[in-house]
Each structure stands twice: as C-alpha cells, then as structure tokens.
Amino acid sequence: MNILIALSFLGGLTLLLAFLIFIANRFLYVYEDPRIDKVNELLPQANCGACGYPGCRPFAEALVGGEVLPGKCTVSSEEGRMSIAQYLGVGLGNEEKKVARLACAGGKNVATKKANYWGLETCQAAALVSGGGKSCFWGCLGFGDCERVCDFDAISMDRFGIPLVDASKCTACGDCVDVCPKDLFSLQPLSNRLWVACKNLEKGEAVLEECEVGCTACGKCAMDAPQLIEMKNNLPVIEYGKGPQKPEAIDRCPTGSIVWWAEDSQFVKGKESKKVIRVGER
Amino acid sequence: MNTDSLGYIFISASLINNFVLAYFLGICPFLGVSGKIGTASKMGAAVTFVMLISSICAYTIHYLLLRINAPYLQLISYIVVIASTVQLVEMFIKKMSPALFRALGIFLPLITTNCAILGLALFQTSKDYDMIQSVIYALGAGTGFTLALVLMAGLREQLDLADVPKLIKGTALVLLVAGILSLAFMGFSGLGNQ
Numbered sequence: 001m002n003i004l005i006a007l008s009f010l011g012g013l014t015l016l017l018a019f020l021i022f023i024a025n026r027f028l029y030v031y032e033d034p035r036i037d038k039v040n041e042l043l044p045q046a047n048c049g050a051c052g053y054p055g056c057r058p059f060a061e062a063l064v065g066g067e068v069l070p071g072k073c074t075v076s077s078e079e080g081r082m083s084i085a086q087y088l089g090v091g092l093g094n095e096e097k098k099v100a101r102l103a104c105a106g107g108k109n110v111a112t113k114k115a116n117y118w119g120l121e122t123c124q125a126a127a128l129v130s131g132g133g134k135s136c137f138w139g140c141l142g143f144g145d146c147e148r149v150c151d152f153d154a155i156s157m158d159r160f161g162i163p164l165v166d167a168s169k170c171t172a173c174g175d176c177v178d179v180c181p182k183d184l185f186s187l188q189p190l191s192n193r194l195w196v197a198c199k200n201l202e203k204g205e206a207v208l209e210e211c212e213v214g215c216t217a218c219g220k221c222a223m224d225a226p227q228l229i230e231m232k233n234n235l236p237v238i239e240y241g242k243g244p245q246k247p248e249a250i251d252r253c254p255t256g257s258i259v260w261w262a263e264d265s266q267f268v269k270g271k272e273s274k275k276v277i278r279v280g281e282r
Numbered sequence: 283m284n285t286d287s288l289g290y291i292f293i294s295a296s297l298i299n300n301f302v303l304a305y306f307l308g309i310c311p312f313l314g315v316s317g318k319i320g321t322a323s324k325m326g327a328a329v330t331f332v333m334l335i336s337s338i339c340a341y342t343i344h345y346l347l348l349r350i351n352a353p354y355l356q357l358i359s360y361i362v363v364i365a366s367t368v369q370l371v372e373m374f375i376k377k378m379s380p381a382l383f384r385a386l387g388i389f390l391p392l393i394t395t396n397c398a399i400l401g402l403a404l405f406q407t408s409k410d411y412d413m414i415q416s417v418i419y420a421l422g423a424g425t426g427f428t429l430a431l432v433l434m435a436g437l438r439e440q441l442d443l444a445d446v447p448k449l450i451k452g453t454a455l456v457l458l459v460a461g462i463l464s465l466a467f468m469g470f471s472g473l474g475n476q
Contacts, residue, residue, distance in 0.1 A: 002352070005350055005351075005352050006352060006354075006355055009347075009350060009352060009355060009359075010355060010358065010359065010362075013359060013362060013363070014362060017362065017363065017366040018366075020366070020370060021366060021369060021370060021373075024370050024373050024374070025373065028373045028374060028376070028377040029377075030376050030377055030380075120443050120445075121445065122443065125443070
C-alpha cells in the first residue's frame with residue numbers, strides 16, 4: 001500500500017510539474033536569434049569592452065542586429081573576424097589596430113625622487129599621497145597597476161619600473177588608460193610613429209633636475225616639423241594627420257623625450273639626444 | 283523571549299543561526315561569488331528570492347504529505363518541487379524582465395541545487411513553522427546569507443590590496459577569513475537567551 005501511495009504521489013507531482021513547465025515553455029518562450037549564440041562563440045570571450053559594448057554577448061547581439069561590423073572587435077584574430085563576417089554576410093569593417101602608448105620614459109635610473117613612499121604597492125594609492133614619491137609630478141610611479149589590470153599580458157614592467165607594451169598582444173581595450181592615476185596611457189593607431197614620451201609641463205633646467213629624459217620645451221622638434229608639431233604648455237603636441245610623419249623630427253631633441261616607434265613595440269631616440277649615463281637605482 | 287515570535291525567528295535565522303557562518307550551508311557560493319560586493323549582493327538577493335519561493339513550496343508539500351500520511355517522501359519531493367519552481371520562475375523572469383534575467387544570469391539555476399535552500403526547507407519542517415513563520419524564516423535566512431556574502435566580499439576587496447604572503451594567497455586566505463568571520467558570528471549565540 002505504501003509503495004502505491006509513494007508512486008502515485010511522486011508520479012502525480014512530477015507529471016504536474018512537467019505539465020506546468022510545458023505550458024510555461026509555450027507561453028513564456030522568448031525568441032532569440034540563433035545566430036547570436038553562433039556569433040558569440042566566434043568572439044574571443046575576453047569581455048574586455050574594447051568594442052564599446054559591455055561584453056562579447058551584447059556585441060554579438062549588435063553584430064546580428066547590424067549595428068556594427070566585426071572589425072570593431074580588436075581582440076579577435078583576423079580569421080575570427082573573417083569567419084564572423086562570412087557567417088553574417090557583412091563586410092569586415094576593419095579598424096586600424098591601436099595600441100596603448102605611455103607618455104613617460106622616466107624610469108628610476110633617470111628620474112629623481114623627492115620622497116620615499118611607504119604604503120600600498122599600487123600607483124593609485126601612491127598617487128593619493130601628494131602625487132607619489134617621484135620629483136616629476138606627471139611621471140610614471142612604476143608600481144605596475146597597468147601590468148596587473150592588463151588581461152592580455154601585454155604590459156610588463158622593465159627593471160627601471162616603466163611599463164613596456166607588447167604591441168602584438170595589446171588589444172587596445174583601454175583598461176590601462178583607465179587605471180593609470182597619472183593618465184599617461186592613451187590608445188594610438190599603430191601608424192602614429194612619432195610620439196612624445198613625456199608629460200612634464202615645466203621647462204628647461206627645472207625638468208632636468210627631475211628627470212634626464214624629460215622634455216625641456218626647447219621647441220627644436222616643432223622647428224623641424226612646423227606643420228606637424230606645435231608647442232603647447234611646454235610640451236610638443238603632435239597633430240597627427242596634418243602632415244607626413246618623419247623620423248627626422250626627433251633628431252635634434254637633446255633629451256630624447258620625443259621618440260620614433262621604429263618597430264611596433266620598440267622606439268628609437270634622436271641622434272643628438274644625450275646618452276643616459278647614470279644607470280642603476282638611486 | 284518567545285522562540286515562536288516572528289522577530290525572534292528572523293533574528294535567529296539571519297544572525298544567531300546564520301546559514302553560512304553557523305550551519306556551514308551554501309559554502310560553495312560563499313567562496314565562489316564573494317569576489318566583488320556588487321555580484322555578492324546580487325547573488326544574495328537571488329538566493330533570498332529562491333528561499334522565499336521554496337519555503338512556500340515546502341510548506342505546501344509538507345501539508346499535502348501529512349494529509350496522505352507519507353512524510354518519508356519529504357526529501358525527494360522538496361528537491362523536485364524546488365528545482366522545477368525555480369525553473370518556472372526563471373522562465374517567467376526571462377519573459378517579463380530580460381534585464382533582471384541578465385543580472386541574475388547563471389546564479390538562478392545554480393542556486394536550485396544549493397544546500398542552503400534544501401536545508402531551509404528541512405529546518406522549517408522540523409521546527410513545525412506555519413506559513414507566515416516559514417516565510418519570515420526564509421527571509422531571515424536569505425538576509426543572513428546576503429550579509430555573510432557581502433561581508434566576505436568587502437573583506438576580499440580590501441585583501442586584494444593587502445600585502446599577504448604568497449603561500450596563503452587566494453583560496454587559503456579566503457578560508458582563513460571565513461573561519462574568523464564564523465568565529466565572530468558565534469558571538470551572537472547567546473542573543474535572546476536572557
């Protein structure tokens with residue numbers, strides 16, 4: 001008798017629930033474009049937000065909805081973008097690859113300290129204590145917040161505490177741009193070869209006391225490339241697109257603060273820039 | 283203090299007999315989803331919601347089982363009913379509020395098999411709570427769960443910045459903190475006895 005009660009109760013219960021779910025599935029079914037899942041699978045699932053959407057799935061929805069083209073995703077490989085474009089029958093819409101560039105070159109071998117900072121080993125924390133320990137208020141603090149925040153292992157700190165960006169791994173997601181308390185990172189197209197690796201707004205000797213590779217605002221680069229470079233607030237500002245970029249513009253820079261990206265991840269300094277003599281921690 | 287009063291039931295479930303820190307139920311989400319305060323509080327809200335639903339279901343099932351004199355079917359029926367009710371609720375949310383569905387996301391189906399949910403159903407039956415008491419008990423348990431999760435997430439967010447030995451970084455440290463939190467909650471155990 002007991003077994004009958006158990007069987008019928010459980011049987012009835014499960015049948016009832018199955019029926020309920022069946023009905024619910026009928027009335028509450030939400031149509032989702034099956035292509036969204038497929039496109040989502042083809043995306044890198046990095047959820048980095050470089051495309052301007054919250055994550056890969058919202059981007060896939062936008063792709064299927066025809067709002068954007070696959071080229072917006074800078075993380076996926078060329079083949080990945082191609083396969084999405086073929087699957088959806090749309091153009092590739094390639095965007096030029098961007099990389100994060102650091103506007104500072106003052107490692108601890110060349111930049112002086114005004115104070116010793118003791119505390120949380122992060123740039124964000126150090127920047128709160130009167131701007132960190134470096135003499136140069138604008139300079140890189142070197143605790144590697146950008147290295148930690150990078151999801152793609154593209155940033156590594158060199159032995160002088162300056163982040164190096166591996167352009168082949170950088171996806172231009174912008175995480176390092178957001179995390180840097182000194183706003184030193186910016187996303188630049190790879191074709192922007194000319195670059196000012198300094199943000200110090202002082203000029204002349206005042207700069208050299210703080211950093212050997214700082215921009216002294218002598219203006220020689222602006223004279224050598226008059227259309228392209230303009231001096232603003234004691235810093236050269238490069239107006240990309242206003243003229244052809246030539247490596248000659250950096251030749252007369254005395255401190256080597258304006259540089260030329262000869263390769264994607266490696267820059268060269270001008271011929272006349274003085275060699276950094278003092279090497280090692282101070 | 284009257285142990286059947288609603289206030290006592292709520293305080294007891296949320297603080298004195300906190301599901302996570304005193305009964306050690308639902309440790310999986312406690313360790314897994316306590317990385318950020320934002321997700322932790324969302325997870326807490328989702329668990330509270332499922333607890334409320336399953337508490338009502340469990341009460342009804344218990345009532346029916348007593349009617350047909352088959353209380354030995356309690357455990358298995360609870361599992362079946364809770365799982366399918368959550369499934370139904372999930373479908374309903376997906377239809378009515380896609381935003382809420384995305385916010386709860388993977389948490390909802392995961393919660394279904396959470397031992398804290400089943401524990402709640404079994405406890406309320408063994409304590410012979412009536413309908414209103416059950417609901418308050420579920421609310422208290424859910425609040426306690428959320429409290430534990432949010433406390434843990436807050437601590438972990440701070441610990442991310444701390445300079446800790448490499449040896450205990452990660453899960454080991456989280457377990458240590460969980461133990462200390464649990465000890466702290468043991469301090470509530472005398473509450474209401476006078």
